[in-house]
Amino acid sequence: MAKALTSAVRGSEKTVDFSDQARGVCVQETVKSIEESSHGEDEDSPFPEVRASVSNVDDPDMPCLTLRIWLVGITPCLILSSANMFFYLRYPAPYWSGPVSVILAWLGGKLLEKILPISTWTVAGYEFSLNPGPFNIKEHTLMYLLGGLTLEGNVAPYAMGATIVWEKKYHQGSSTGLTFNFLIVLSTQILGFGLVGLCDHLLVWPASAIWPTELAMCATLNALHAGDDAYSNHKGPREITFFATVVVAAGVWAFFPGYIFTALSYFSFFCWIFPKNVIVNQLFGGISGLGMNILTLDWTQISMGPPPLITPFWSQLHSFGAFILFYWIVVPILYYRNVWNSAHLPIFGGMAYDRWAQPYDVTRVLDLETLKFNSTAYEEYSPVYLPISFAMTYLLAFAMPPATLVYTVLVYWPKIWGFIQRKAPNDEPDDIHAKLMRKYSTIPWWWYGAVFIVSLALSIGSTKVQPELELPLLAIVLAILVAAIWIIPVCYVMAISGQTPAVNLIAQIIPGALWQERPLVNMVFKSYVVQGLSIGIVFVRAAKLGHYMKIPARYRFMVQAIGIVLTTFIQLCIQSLIFAGVQDICQPNQSARLICAHNQVFYSASVIWGLIGPRRQFGKGGVYYGEIYALIAGAMFPLLIWWWCQLQPKSSLRKFNFAVALAGCTYAPPATGINYSSSFCVGLISQWYLRTRKPFWWATYNFILSGALDSGTAVGITICFLILQLPKSGNVVLKWWGNTVWQSSEKSRSMLCFLDIADPVAQTALSLGCQWCCVPSDRSKCRILMVYFLPDLYIAYFAFGFWS
Numbered sequence: 001m002a003k004a005l006t007s008a009v010r011g012s013e014k015t016v017d018f019s020d021q022a023r024g025v026c027v028q029e030t031v032k033s034i035e036e037s038s039h040g041e042d043e044d045s046p047f048p049e050v051r052a053s054v055s056n057v058d059d060p061d062m063p064c065l066t067l068r069i070w071l072v073g074i075t076p077c078l079i080l081s082s083a084n085m086f087f088y089l090r091y092p093a094p095y096w097s098g099p100v101s102v103i104l105a106w107l108g109g110k111l112l113e114k115i116l117p118i119s120t121w122t123v124a125g126y127e128f129s130l131n132p133g134p135f136n137i138k139e140h141t142l143m144y145l146l147g148g149l150t151l152e153g154n155v156a157p158y159a160m161g162a163t164i165v166w167e168k169k170y171h172q173g174s175s176t177g178l179t180f181n182f183l184i185v186l187s188t189q190i191l192g193f194g195l196v197g198l199c200d201h202l203l204v205w206p207a208s209a210i211w212p213t214e215l216a217m218c219a220t221l222n223a224l225h226a227g228d229d230a231y232s233n234h235k236g237p238r239e240i241t242f243f244a245t246v247v248v249a250a251g252v253w254a255f256f257p258g259y260i261f262t263a264l265s266y267f268s269f270f271c272w273i274f275p276k277n278v279i280v281n282q283l284f285g286g287i288s289g290l291g292m293n294i295l296t297l298d299w300t301q302i303s304m305g306p307p308p309l310i311t312p313f314w315s316q317l318h319s320f321g322a323f324i325l326f327y328w329i330v331v332p333i334l335y336y337r338n339v340w341n342s343a344h345l346p347i348f349g350g351m352a353y354d355r356w357a358q359p360y361d362v363t364r365v366l367d368l369e370t371l372k373f374n375s376t377a378y379e380e381y382s383p384v385y386l387p388i389s390f391a392m393t394y395l396l397a398f399a400m401p402p403a404t405l406v407y408t409v410l411v412y413w414p415k416i417w418g419f420i421q422r423k424a425p426n427d428e429p430d431d432i433h434a435k436l437m438r439k440y441s442t443i444p445w446w447w448y449g450a451v452f453i454v455s456l457a458l459s460i461g462s463t464k465v466q467p468e469l470e471l472p473l474l475a476i477v478l479a480i481l482v483a484a485i486w487i488i489p490v491c492y493v494m495a496i497s498g499q500t501p502a503v504n505l506i507a508q509i510i511p512g513a514l515w516q517e518r519p520l521v522n523m524v525f526k527s528y529v530v531q532g533l534s535i536g537i538v539f540v541r542a543a544k545l546g547h548y549m550k551i552p553a554r555y556r557f558m559v560q561a562i563g564i565v566l567t568t569f570i571q572l573c574i575q576s577l578i579f580a581g582v583q584d585i586c587q588p589n590q591s592a593r594l595i596c597a598h599n600q601v602f603y604s605a606s607v608i609w610g611l612i613g614p615r616r617q618f619g620k621g622g623v624y625y626g627e628i629y630a631l632i633a634g635a636m637f638p639l640l641i642w643w644w645c646q647l648q649p650k651s652s653l654r655k656f657n658f659a660v661a662l663a664g665c666t667y668a669p670p671a672t673g674i675n676y677s678s679s680f681c682v683g684l685i686s687q688w689y690l691r692t693r694k695p696f697w698w699a700t701y702n703f704i705l706s707g708a709l710d711s712g713t714a715v716g717i718t719i720c721f722l723i724l725q726l727p728k729s730g731n732v733v734l735k736w737w738g739n740t741v742w743q744s745s746e747k748s749r750s751m752l753c754f755l756d757i758a759d760p761v762a763q764t765a766l767s768l769g770c771q772w773c774c775v776p777s778d779r780s781k782c783r784i785l786m787v788y789f790l791p792d793l794y795i796a797y798f799a800f801g802f803w804s
Contacts, residue, residue, distance in 0.1 A: 076147035101148025187458035192535025197448025220707030250712025291673030319664020399634030519610030
């Protein structure tokens with residue numbers, strides 16, 4: 001990758017190669033760059049990404065904590081959290097988050113700027129004004145932190161899914177109680193808030209922790225306030241015009257792949273040409289195939305993972321390269337060799353199946369009277385089988401937590417140890433943003449400690465208010481400990497790469513092994529770990545955003561604390577009202593489509609990991625026994641790479657980050673190859689071509705473009721849903737070729753399945769070494785199970801398959 005941009009793109013002459021520094025191998029170069037840039041007339045960040053989107057000046061007298069931020073910030077918080085709670089229970093439904101709240105806050109702030117009186121009042125010696133002047137960028141940032149960023153952790157609190165599943169699936173007709181729900185949901189939410197204290201000085205103040213995901217929001221806020229603020233560092237209304245144009249265009253375009261021409265979203269032209277060919281649809285299908293296309297014209301598909309316009313190119317190269325290796329090369333080999341008995345299942349998907357390739361019926365392994373696991377029925381019925389791509393995701397998910405932990409310790413341990421000893425790090429001096437933030441009071445460590453203690457107290461209280469649930473206190477304490485251990489490694493990888501390592505599997509294996517056949521314990525344990533980490537990541541991101549926008553840290557803390565409590569309370573109230581007023585809630589045929597689709601996935605996971613347990617799946621004798629060794633491999637690979645680089649300092653392996661490569665792969669499923677390839681193509685154009693060949697355009701518009709595309713698409717999808725999908729329960733559809741061609745392919749068929757035994761293709765397959773078994777539902781048909789991966793079978797299938 002080319003060296004970072006020089007002073008031609010605003011900032012210091014000396015910069016660092018971020019692709020190297022992000023791996024922790026150029027700290028000395030970063031120090032030198034900061035020291036040299038501090039002597040310049042216009043001191044700025046050593047990173048071109050930051051210079052292009054973040055201002056290097058500040059106005060400490062700019063009003064921040066004004067009446068406007070409470071009036072405007074709380075309103076989107078109420079609206080978005082209530083809407084998301086309703087949409088969480090409904091399917092299909094959109095998801096409202098940051099971009100929508102930013103636009104609502106801007107409109108509300110501008111409105112109050114015009115209508116509030118410009119007067120001052122004095123109360124108890126304190127002078128204040130309802131309208132202290134023009135609506136400014138710091139107010140806007142605090143509104144976003146209050147009403148938008150909190151909702152990006154999850155559509156609804158993760159623990160809410162556990163309580164809904166327990167009430168509606170395991171104990172129908174009974175309730176866990178509002179007190180229990182409030183305690184467990186709020187404790188999991190503020191746990192993440194308390195964990196921010198572990199990351200503040202490690203991952204917010206250093207210049208090298210750039211947090212790519214926050215740069216687009218910085219650019220968006222700067223664009224909306226270009227020309228309004230003296231310190232915005234933008235030339236004038238060009239950015240506003242560009243931003244508004246892209247928002248409108250993206251909003252209008254969202255109607256095409258979302259409603260008018262849905263094939264644009266799944267642009268699998270090979271499948272359109274050969275809609276009946278199974279192998280073509282397995283390899284190129286965009287839904288339950290491997291998606292070996294490079295094109296989709298739907299921004300929601302392109303940006304399904306990390307945003308491609310702002311994620312560093314080296315990070316995208318890691319994730320896309322790993323995806324090609326594991327999913328486009330290894331997965332087909334495993335599939336056509338029938339490894340793990342997978343060849344009779346779809347090649348791609350996220351469902352669990354039984355031995356007959358039917359969706360796994362969890363009721364057949366339950367005692368319907370006690371809702372306890374029935375081991376005899378399980379032996380008579382079937383183990384759980386997964387599509388080979390889903391099994392690969394589990395394999396990588398086993399390796400990811402130890403890989404992330406070991407990598408962080410190897411690269412970042414000196415800073416972590418210095419923080420434990422409460423010593424100020426001296427290996428990286430303050431950049432311009434840290435120097436500007438020194439003017440404001442920092443957050444005392446005991447503030448975060450107090451939040452953590454409150455979370456622990458609420459957690460203990462949740463085990464006492466409903467003793468009949470038999471929640472062991474040890475499980476909750478252990479879950480909090482797991483979240484605290486992984487918060488720094490996960491945030492560190494995300495801070496340098498924009499990729500979020502998933503540790504969900506650890507949150508399911510530990511309770512599944514220690515508390516067998518207890519699904520509620522498994523769900524609660526997972527809620528504390530996953531929700532604690534996701535909210536922790538969101539709040540560390542908020543801290544970095546406040547750092548970039550020069551928001552006083554204590555104001556940010558206050559706004560976020562109020563926002564998290566308010567959001568939790570509102571969503572719990574909305575859920576209680578809906579459950580009290582809708583008798584058939586979460587039923588498949590519910591008239592308003594409040595079918596709780598999100599909770600079905602939670603329920604299936606609770607059965608697999610909580611009832612059946614990981615020992616039956618991944619233990620000795622289990623279908624996926626070999627995958628458990630990925631835990632060891634995940635810990636060993638970073639150690640071996642580090643050891644080799646110590647012996648060979650000039651080795652190219654110094655540029656390889658195993659943890660980032662794994663983190664980029666676990667979006668699949670549901671993400672397919674189309675999502676990865678399209679995102680990589682956009683990243684290639686933005687982060688390589690434009691950055692190196694068109695640096696001025698890239699520095700001026702790239703990050704604004706990312707924020708505008710996200711904002712416009714979110715608004716367009718919302719309008720499309722409210723106008724065309726919400727009325728008549730989504731039955732307002734356009735029936736034409738562009739909306740049906742992608743649905744007519746054999747996207748859900750497995751290899752040579754459902755072929756008649758007299759069919760030439762089936763006879764050829766049998767003659768080449770395949771075996772078959774009859775499908776109970778249709779004894780006149782047969783399901784062919786691939787046993788060996790034979791090139792001759794490919795030739796035979798393509799010879800006969802086009803007309804079959």
